[in-house]
Amino acid sequence: MTILQYIISQTQLPEQGVKNTLNLLNEDCTIPFISRYRKELTGHLDEVQIADIVKHKDIFEALEKRKATILKALEEQDVLTPELQKKIETTINLTTLEDLYLPFKKSRKTKAEKARQLGLEPLAKIIMSQNANDLEAIAFKYVKGDVSSVDNALEGARHIISEWINERTDVRNNIRFQLERHATISTKVVKTKADDEKAQKFKDYFDWTEALNRIPSHRLLAILRAEKEGFIRVKIEVDNDHILAKIEDRIIKSRNACADQISLAIQDAYKRLLLPALTNEALQIAKDKADEGAIHVFAKNLKQLLLGSPLGQKRILAIDPGFRSGCKIVCLDAQGDLKHNENIYPHQPKNDSAGAIRRISALVETYNIEAIAIGNGTASRETETLIRSIEFKTDIQIFVVSEAGASIYSASKIARDEFPNYDVTVRGSVSIGRRLQDPLAELVKIDAKSIGVGQYQHDVDQSKLQKQLDVVVENCVNAVGVNVNTASTSLLSYVSGIGPKLAENIVNYRTENGAFATRASIKKVPRLGEKAFEQGAGFLRIKKAKNPLDDSAVHPERYAIVQKIAKDAGKSISELIGNSAVLQNINLKSYCSDSVGLPTLQDIIKELEKPGLDIRQQAKAFAFNQDIKTINDVNEGQVLPGIVNNITNFGCFVDIGIKESGLIHVSNLSDSFVKDVNEHVSLHQHITVKVLEVDVKRKRIQLKLEK
CATH class of the missing domain: 3.30.420.140 (YqgF/RNase H-like domain)
Structure with a gap:
């Protein structure tokens, strides 16, 4: 399977759009640039869809790299058969790939390896054939050296059989199936920690059981944090008898002494090898899913925070x-x-x-x-x-x-x-x-994980979180645009195609030579070449520029088109900008070419109508209830003004003007079912809430959204 086929299968996006996006990515184009200025090639894919392509591109490339490593290792061991090679090359799943490689991994001294060194592998093969009539007599032949008895011989053979069973893909997949559908996660408090003050926030999980495939991300992350801090013990449970019976039905085909030995080997393989590994795997899969959910929440919150309402240039x-x-x-x-x-x-x-x-x-x-x-x-x-x-x-x-x-x-x-x-x-x-x-300009200077929005951000995969947050910051910065003559190094570093080093060079050049007069003059910055200019110019603004297009989202590569439109309309560019009567009557199709289509032309007209328009709303003043100073002033039934200061999957937190934020649980956001909290509230939204419950001891306030 090619990378193109893989990404289409995972995203269900149009083939031509994916193909062209991959080509642009391979040419070092950025997500904001591609989504804004290459719509004809991508078929109008937005930054979220392009980021999805990038994600699956990375997954595919990592899978291919792992395949190459495994194939090389198998060649060096001289165990690579054409059939095995085909299976490895055609798999599109990392778990399946690792299962294929499992029998050939160079492992430490296992019980099975010790048994092989004692010469017991032939006995294991005889048992697995399931047609031996006098197994004890056969086993007696292997009693020599460190094998002191028939029981020792049979035990060693069982260890080898256990390893074979552990390596069977069909057995592992069957257990995975059972874990995926029927596993439960249960918790028990560590008795010596039950009264610990720090443990009280996890009190709900001192004795908890829930289906692993249904547990919400915030609850799983809370449970895993409580386990990590030593307050509870966590266990993944499944119907062991049912799974063992399934494995025996798959492997045992006789009713003789061999069957008894295989049954013992199955139990050993399951308890010692399969169950620990696959329950850990199931928990990790659930954790990865929870991470993804938490990261998604964090990313949405961060976007809303970064695009928060600016007051603007005020003293x-x-x-x-x-x-x-x-x-x-x-x-x-x-x-x-x-x-x-x-x-x-x-x-x-x-x-x-x-x-x-x-x-x-x-x-x-x-x-x-x-x-x-x-x-x-x-x-x-x-x-x-x-x-x-x-x-x-x-x-x-x-x-x-x-x-x-x-x-x-x-x-x-x-x-x-x-x-x-x-x-x-x-x-x-x-x-x-x-x-x-300007919230955006200031907040980009701070590590996004320190801003305090989201849920359990310190418990999720930090590399995945950082990668996603960087994408969010980059998209926000480029959606708003940056004044190249006033922006900080931090802000400039998120501009498409710029990065930290070029941002530093821009600021240094600006300091030494004064403000940039035109977009074209940005090319004079050391090491800022044509590619970086192409990627970033459309997102950099020159205020009060001689050419008004330099303070717009129109890319310099399209200035000639605007000039032609203005000339055909009998207007200067300055006269054209903001002139809706003229702009709305332009026949855009007459300006289409092989490289410029209607999507780009429509974007140009939209920008010319309101050039440099800030997509953010202006900040509005807000006043809390002046009678509420501490949690002791909060009482059940009060109706208070508040500001949403965090959003999670289970509800939102509201600042009502005191140290403790109140929680509106999803069930109290609406009288109907709430699928997505963001459909009802947004970060920094001014709302009115009703106090449902106040727990002063635990410093918790339950609220309801008032319509």
């Missing part, structure tokens, strides 16, 4: 609130540059609220502040209450901003390079303010 006063250490204040200009920083101490123990109000009022006036961003950590509510009590001379918007990951950023090399002369508290406050201006 911000940002506050990282605190009690004893005070509140760190920074003032940022519209470009996010730091203009001032200081500390105020409005809360305990100093309680200088009057002095704090005077300083904030003065700073707002001095730096023409347009909005205030307050971190949502310790002392956030108290600080918000203070700020809202101030009577400003101008209309000042007040926002509470998530601090998740800010401490990671403030201690990072990126932050040290940006602010080498300031400590972590200043850097953290700057990050809070910049997140309000």
Whole structure:
């Protein structure tokens, strides 16, 4: 099977689209570039479908690499037959491939290998023939040297037979079938840990049983974490008697002494070799499935977070609130540059609220502040209450901003390079303010796993998680576009075709030579060749450029088409842009060619109507209930405003303005069945909730979504 056939079989995508996408990938084209600028070739495949092609391309190539390794090993052992080679070359499943290789693996000293060295393999073959009349007499012939008795001889032969049974693909697949459909996962608390305070969050799983093929991803990951931390023991169970009977029916064809020995060998193979290996495999498959589900949730949350509403280029006063250490204040200009920083101490123990109000009022006036961003950590509510009590001379918007990951950023090399002369508290406050201006530009500086959205992100396969999150960040950055004259190295590094090194070169060139005047001038950056320019130019913006197309998503390779359209319409490009009356009456088919079709032309017209339009909505101010300061203020039946701050498969968490987030379980999102939480809420959505239950001891709040 070719890579093309394999990917089509796995994705069900059109052959021509897959074929052309593979060719583009082999030419080092990126997912954002292919999905945006090569629609004619792909047949309108979006970035999700192209990413799916990339995933299965990687799987196929890894499978082919493993096949080559196995074939080489079998050739070196001189055991590769034409039949075995054909089976290996035609398999498209890694598990099947490993089963084929299993009998030939060079293993450590096993019981079967020791028995072979004692010369007992012929006896094992006689038993497996199942036609020996006096098995004890035959076995007696092998009693010599280290084989001290007939029982020893038969036991050794059984070890060899057990290994043969373990290596049979049909037996292994039958057990897999039973495990896949009928296995249960059960848990028991480790008695010595039952009263451990840390174990209490896993209390639901102190005695739990559930079908392995039905357990939700979040529950399995929670169980595995509890096991890893030593609070519970986990066991995969299945009907052993039923499986043993199935194996015996498959292997035993006689009713003599040979059958008895084979039956004992089957039980040994099952208990010692097959069951441990295949239950571990079944659990790993379930874990992989759970990982995939959790990673999918994390990716969706991250996308919503990165595409969160920006306030835009506004002058911000940002506050990282605190009690004893005070509140760190920074003032940022519209470009996010730091203009001032200081500390105020409005809360305990100093309680200088009057002095704090005077300083904030003065700073707002001095730096023409347009909005205030307050971190949502310790002392956030108290600080918000203070700020809202101030009577400003101008209309000042007040926002509470998530601090998740800010401490990671403030201690990072990126932050040290940006602010080498300031400590972590200043850097953290700057990050809070910049997140309000542009969440995407600021959050790309932080490891996505530290942002705090998703479920059990530290328990899933970290390489798969990182790979998926990188794709999400790349897609978000390129969907929005990047101002090449103001973007940080971190942001530029996610632009299609750029990467960290070229991003650094762009910033260094910009620092030495000033702002880029045109997209074409970006080619002057060291090591930024034609391929990188082709991949990235459409996603890089030049604000207030001489050619207005440089501040649009129209790719430079299509400027000539726009110029022709403008000329035919009797307009300049500037006159054409935003002129819907003209643009909507253009006969696009007349501009089609072998390389440019309607999809590209339709995208061009859409972009010309609203060039550089930000796909994100603008940030809106939000106010929590000012009477709710701690969990002790929350009572059953209250209706409160809240902000969705995390989404999982089992519901969503809501910030109601206190340290503890409340949970809306899926069953409380709607009166009807909820298939996907994201169909009812989105990250950072402003919603109204009703309090159903408050468990102060366990710090849990159950909520219901109010329509």
